[in-house]
Amino acid sequence: MRSIRTVSIVQCHAEGEVGDVIVGGVLDAPACKTMFEKLQYFRQPEQDRLRNLLLNEPRGRSSMNTNLILPPCDPRATAGFLIMESDEWAPMSGSNTICTVTVLLETGMIPMQEPVTAFSLDTAAGLVGITAECQGGKCRTVQFRNVPSFVWALDQEVHVPGFGAVKVDIAWGGMWYALVDAESCGLKIENSQGPRLVELGQRIKVAVQGQYHPVHPKNPEIREVTNFVWTHPMDDGHDKSAVNATVVSPGRFDRSPCGTGSCARLAVMHARGQLEKGEDFRHRSIIGTEFVCRIEETTRVGDYPAVVASIKGRGWISGMKQVLLDPEDPFPEGFRVGDQWHVAS
Numbered sequence: 280m281r282s283i284r285t286v287s288i289v290q291c292h293a294e295g296e297v298g299d300v301i302v303g304g305v306l307d308a309p310a311c312k313t314m315f316e317k318l319q320y321f322r323q324p325e326q327d328r329l330r331n332l333l334l335n336e337p338r339g340r341s342s343m344n345t346n347l348i349l350p351p352c353d354p355r356a357t358a359g360f361l362i363m364e365s366d367e368w369a370p371m372s373g374s375n376t377i378c379t380v381t382v383l384l385e386t387g388m389i390p391m392q393e394p395v396t397a398f399s400l401d402t403a404a405g406l407v408g409i410t411a412e413c414q415g416g417k418c419r420t421v422q423f424r425n426v427p428s429f430v431w432a433l434d435q436e437v438h439v440p441g442f443g444a445v446k447v448d449i450a451w452g453g454m455w456y457a458l459v460d461a462e463s464c465g466l467k468i469e470n471s472q473g474p475r476l477v478e479l480g481q482r483i484k485v486a487v488q489g490q491y492h493p494v495h496p497k498n499p500e501i502r503e504v505t506n507f508v509w510t511h512p513m514d515d516g517h518d519k520s521a522v523n524a525t526v527v528s529p530g531r532f533d534r535s536p537c538g539t540g541s542c543a544r545l546a547v548m549h550a551r552g553q554l555e556k557g558e559d560f561r562h563r564s565i566i567g568t569e570f571v572c573r574i575e576e577t578t579r580v581g582d583y584p585a586v587v588a589s590i591k592g593r594g595w596i597s598g599m600k601q602v603l604l605d606p607e608d609p610f611p612e613g614f615r616v617g618d619q620w621h622v623a624s
């Protein structure tokens with residue numbers, strides 16, 4: 280056996296969405312003042328080979344993410360982390376935060392305090408507060424207090440070639456999202472409609488990218504919609520709840536209820552007067568798992584009214600692995616196949 284690269288990983292999922300965590304084998308980015316600078320370093324083509332090696336086949340698959348724990352830049356944080364998704368280094372991610380916290384605590388990288396461990400994590404989108412309920416050495420729940428979320432525009436009409444006009448909301452929840460009511464396109468969020476939801480969701484996302492160009496007021500480098508959420512109307516019975524399905528690029532469902540998508544939706548619901556500060560909202564995924572979401576505070580981001588949202592969910596460690604690269608492997612950055620990766624050509 281030979282290898283020119285060895286990366287040690289703890290495998291984890293949060294409410295069904297894989298968020299593996301690198302615990303060894305990758306050095307920190309040199310001389311960075313912020314986690315966003317670290318993200319910029321790692322997404323350069325030479326460094327980005329790591330993301331391709333880990334997420335592309337044969338080592339990865341289309342429905343997974345990998346997180347990289349690094350020293351924080353903000354002195355208030357206990358650790359920093361960066362998020363690798365199939366098509367981007369995401370500034371922030373909810374399911375990946377829950378996985379990273381679960382691994383940090385259950386492997387002892389951050390000492391676990393029972394019944395509650397509280398600390399902050401530094402991300403490329405800013406500081407995220409963590410409150411983890413812990414019992415018997417298990418991290419039972421992870422709640423994170425996200426960077427502020429806000430609506431960029433409501434009810435925008437987008438022309439989708441071959442389909443027609445679609446109404447979209449555009450909001451920031453740690454990533455930029457377009458959100459569309461599935462019923463407005465004659466669809467229901469259920470597995471039997473999966474291929475159509477993913478295919479049309481991707482097409483609407485591309486159409487939005489062509490017509491609307493949101494920019495984060497605090498960081499002009501964080502721009503353009505990269506994620507898409509299908510929503511169902513809120514069930515306002517005993518609990519406020521709804522199902523959603525996030526279409527992650529290049530075209531597959533988030534298996535979790537999507538933490539940053541949920542924050543974007545909370546900002547939209549607050550702007551529409553559907554959810555107040557302090558109210559719980561239960562967001563369910565395509566596989567029936569749930570995040571408990573809440574608006575903790577209202578604030579502003581630049582000129583935009585914003586909400587500070589918290590999201591609570593659960594993570595489970597599922598294994599450990601060491602990724603290797605044989606110097607003669609013909610695919611040092613892996614490959615993608617059209618059956619599962621929505622390859623354009």
Ligand SMILES: O=C(O)[C@H]1NCC[C@@H]1O
Pocket residue numbers: 296344369371372373374375527533535536537538539540
């Ligand atoms: O929970 C989230 O925010 C996400 N899950 C995978 C894609 C998004 O980053």
